[in-house]
Amino acid sequence: MPGAVSRSLRSPRVLVALGLILCIACCAAFAPLIAPHDPADQNLLSILLPPAWASGGDPAFPLGTDSLGRCVLSRLIYGARTAMTVAVFASLGAMLIGSFLALISGYFGGAIDWIIGRAVDVWMSFPPVILSLILMFGLGTGLDKVVLAIILVDWTRFCRVLRSEVMIVTRRDYVAAARLLGFTHRQTLIREVLPATVPLLITLVSLEMAIAVVVEAILSFVGLGVRSDQAAWGQMIADARQYVYQSPSNLLLPILAIFVAVAAFNLLGDGLRRTLDVRLAEIGR
Amino acid sequence: MITSVVTLFGRRLLAAVPILLVVSALLFCVLRVLPVDPAAMSLPPTATIAEVEAKRRDMGLDQPLPRQYLIWLRDALHGDFGSSIQFRRGAGSLVADTLPATIELAICAMVAATILGFGGGLLLFRVRGSVFEFITDMASILLLSIPEFLWGLILLFVFGVLLHVLPFTGRLAPGLSQPHITGFLLLDSLLAGRADIFISAWQHLILPAAALGLAFSPAIMRVLRSSLFEAYHEDYIEQARLRGLSEGRILLGHALKNAALPTLTLAGVQFGFLFSGTLLVEVIYSYPGMGNLMVDAVRNADLPLIQTVGLTYCIVVLLINTVVDSLYVLLNPKLRVR
Numbered sequence: 001m002p003g004a005v006s007r008s009l010r011s012p013r014v015l016v017a018l019g020l021i022l023c024i025a026c027c028a029a030f031a032p033l034i035a036p037h038d039p040a041d042q043n044l045l046s047i048l049l050p051p052a053w054a055s056g057g058d059p060a061f062p063l064g065t066d067s068l069g070r071c072v073l074s075r076l077i078y079g080a081r082t083a084m085t086v087a088v089f090a091s092l093g094a095m096l097i098g099s100f101l102a103l104i105s106g107y108f109g110g111a112i113d114w115i116i117g118r119a120v121d122v123w124m125s126f127p128p129v130i131l132s133l134i135l136m137f138g139l140g141t142g143l144d145k146v147v148l149a150i151i152l153v154d155w156t157r158f159c160r161v162l163r164s165e166v167m168i169v170t171r172r173d174y175v176a177a178a179r180l181l182g183f184t185h186r187q188t189l190i191r192e193v194l195p196a197t198v199p200l201l202i203t204l205v206s207l208e209m210a211i212a213v214v215v216e217a218i219l220s221f222v223g224l225g226v227r228s229d230q231a232a233w234g235q236m237i238a239d240a241r242q243y244v245y246q247s248p249s250n251l252l253l254p255i256l257a258i259f260v261a262v263a264a265f266n267l268l269g270d271g272l273r274r275t276l277d278v279r280l281a282e283i284g285r
Numbered sequence: 286m287i288t289s290v291v292t293l294f295g296r297r298l299l300a301a302v303p304i305l306l307v308v309s310a311l312l313f314c315v316l317r318v319l320p321v322d323p324a325a326m327s328l329p330p331t332a333t334i335a336e337v338e339a340k341r342r343d344m345g346l347d348q349p350l351p352r353q354y355l356i357w358l359r360d361a362l363h364g365d366f367g368s369s370i371q372f373r374r375g376a377g378s379l380v381a382d383t384l385p386a387t388i389e390l391a392i393c394a395m396v397a398a399t400i401l402g403f404g405g406g407l408l409l410f411r412v413r414g415s416v417f418e419f420i421t422d423m424a425s426i427l428l429l430s431i432p433e434f435l436w437g438l439i440l441l442f443v444f445g446v447l448l449h450v451l452p453f454t455g456r457l458a459p460g461l462s463q464p465h466i467t468g469f470l471l472l473d474s475l476l477a478g479r480a481d482i483f484i485s486a487w488q489h490l491i492l493p494a495a496a497l498g499l500a501f502s503p504a505i506m507r508v509l510r511s512s513l514f515e516a517y518h519e520d521y522i523e524q525a526r527l528r529g530l531s532e533g534r535i536l537l538g539h540a541l542k543n544a545a546l547p548t549l550t551l552a553g554v555q556f557g558f559l560f561s562g563t564l565l566v567e568v569i570y571s572y573p574g575m576g577n578l579m580v581d582a583v584r585n586a587d588l589p590l591i592q593t594v595g596l597t598y599c600i601v602v603l604l605i606n607t608v609v610d611s612l613y614v615l616l617n618p619k620l621r622v623r
Contacts, residue, residue: 122307127561130579130598134312134591137583138319214432221434222568222580237438241569244446251446255438259431266430 004199004276013271020264027077028084035074036062039231043069048247066239066250076257078231083261085143086216090150091208097151098158099201103189106166120156128153132215136224143226146219150212158204162197169196199276203269210265217258233258290615297607308599313354316592326586327370367589376593379578384597385468386456387567387574391560393490397498398559402505402552409506410513425503433500433562437569440492451492454571458485493566501559505552512544546616553609557602
């Protein structure tokens with residue numbers, strides 16, 4: 001395992017991705033220190049200002065203001081906070097539920113496997129977008145609800161991929177040896193099977209983070225994501241979409257932010273997949 | 286041959302029915318346990334409690350949940366999906382009005398994804414082993430990481446706002462009215478003999494269809510590339526080379542022919558995802574299809590409409606998967622013998 005870590009850290013993809021993610025994470029963590037304004041502060045006398053370097057720009061608002069006179073830079077920085085929170089908690093939550101079910105499903109097989117397998121089938125016959133919209137309708141808006149909705153939609157992603165991996169690992173000799181040594185099922189699962197799936201899990205989590213960022217942006221964009229007093233990239237896009245001609249930069253900046261975050265997580269996932277030698281034939285979208 | 290196709294498809298379709306029943310029951314339960322009262326919502330705010338109770342009885346909401354589901358199922362099988370609270374119209378007819386627009390968009394997007402996917406796949410395969418491989422490799426990862434939501438916004442920004450060459454709102458230019466024949470605008474405008482409407486409809490379709498096509502083409506690219514690699518291990522390639530055929534001729538005339546069908550069927554699974562992806566693109570481009578209807582319904586807590594539209598998406602996706610599945614078996618002789 002330490003060998004795999006140092007191998008990963010020498011991969012240019014992983015390094016570039018980690019650098020980008022670190023930048024976004026810093027923005028998210030130190031948002032109150034970096035942001036020049038409160039992201040919810042409205043300044044109705046200076047709405048839709050262009051960036052400071054353009055003519056008519058105000059140095060107090062480096063990237064301009066939106067339709068309510070809120071500072072775009074501050075909202076971008078606080079939006080990073082929303083996006084990163086959702087990315088981390090949603091992907092970890094989906095991983096916990098999905099991998100727990102995959103472990104018992106792939107390890108024990110039989111009736112448990114059949115039930116979990118059918119549940120995944122039915123779950124996946126709902127298009128993810130539709131399912132998350134319906135869930136958000138039921139749960140109401142808010143950051144925690146967005147996280148919960150993504151967990152409830154995406155646990156199947158982990159369950160399906162991990163289950164087949166667990167089935168392969170379970171048939172290995174060292175797992176049989178552990179059983180012969182008198183390990184209980186729980187000990188075997190936690191000490192022998194689970195560690196063998198860690199590279200796959202890490203890769204899946206980083207890819208899931210990219211998905212979570214997009215889903216959060218989508219839900220905020222249609223107005224069913226975080227509460228309206230919280231800054232989110234999707235909300236900024238929805239607001240800017242109405243005033244594209246007056247202020248195109250307001251549309252471009254949050255798109256760029258989402259793109260950089262998504263590309264970074266995907267690059268990380270791709271780099272990890274290569275260096276950790278994970279077989280990931282088909283993971284779906 | 287034709288009968289075997291029909292029986293195969295019929296069998297697959299039958300297999301999809303239990304899934305559909307479970308899905309519809311789940312959808313029904315999820316929407317019913319919510320703290321929303323459809324009876325109170327479908328009456329004016331001045332209604333008395335007695336009136337709401339009467340309406341509840343009338344709508345069957347006082348019955349136990351399984352009973353309610355059976356009533357709903359019976360009505361649905363008769364084509365009655367309840368009426369939308371917000372539009373005061375049958376939810377079924379609202380879906381029927383918007384479905385053609387969404388199908389039209391989805392078909393154009395599928396064609397775009399196939400063209401882009403095959404072009405990109407051939408390019409990826411052609412540059413194998415050269416200095417360009419690294420560049421195309423990175424580009425394909427980058428492209429893969431852009432979902433349809435971002436493509437929609439990027440294309441809107443570049444071609445709609447920056448270059449100002451294509452419209453990005455709605456289905457037709459303002460002032461033009463849609464001829465109502467089949468609901469498929471491209472077809473209707475031709476049937477009505479209106480070239481101006483046809484052109485305007487195309488202009489409005491290009492950006493959303495391209496956004497979806499770009500988002501779903503990388504999957505086709507990768508499958509095609511690996512199918513081509515596989516095909517190049519076969520003896521007939523070496524034979525063709527010995528016969529003195531040019532590399533281009535071998536690639537397009539021999540390898541592609543054999544790699545195309547598995548690619549299309551394998552990539553066909555993506556079309557199910559693509560169909561549900563139309564929802565976001567429709568919202569971004571204010572395209573009057575089923576996606577905007579769904580978002581509208583969710584925003585206004587319009588339960589019967591959410592249920593109907595949600596179910597329609599599930600049915601279409603299941604149908605696409607069934608067709609693709611049958612095609613896959615059909616085109617692969619190894620799987621055909623039972």
